[in-house]
Amino acid sequence: MPEYEGRTITRRDRAHVAFNMKNAEDKDRNAREYVENLKKRWGTGVSALCLIYNATGDTITYAYTEIREEGHYDKYDNWNYISHLLYNSGVSKSDNWNGCLSTVITGRDTSPVFEAIFTLAEA
Secondary structure, three states, X not given: OHHHOOOOOOHHXXXXXXXHOOOHHHHHXXXXXXXXXXXXXXXXXXXXXXXXXXXXOOOOOOOOOXXXXXXXXXXXXXXXXXXXXXXXXXXXXXXXXXXXXXXXXXXXXXXXXXXXXXXXXXO
């Protein structure tokens, strides 16, 4: 890309290009077709078709999950808090925190497509 020639390329530059190239060369269509074909192989059961696009400017090298003892979430009433956020979010939600932006969109049938995009807020 000529606009970056002779420059030090930053994470923000990489995020900007990644976000702008999300749909280039039919990548978005090919990814959707791929998960839809997986669904056809799975059959008629309930499922969620997930598409996650990383436009952060870096590789995603770790993920967070939390496992606690039985009753932990009941004891601290976290499920009510999480449930409230989930049910009031509708079919799309964006969150901007600490310079990072995440956007999710989902359908509502028995096999909805769930799409998530992770990028930098200023990309």
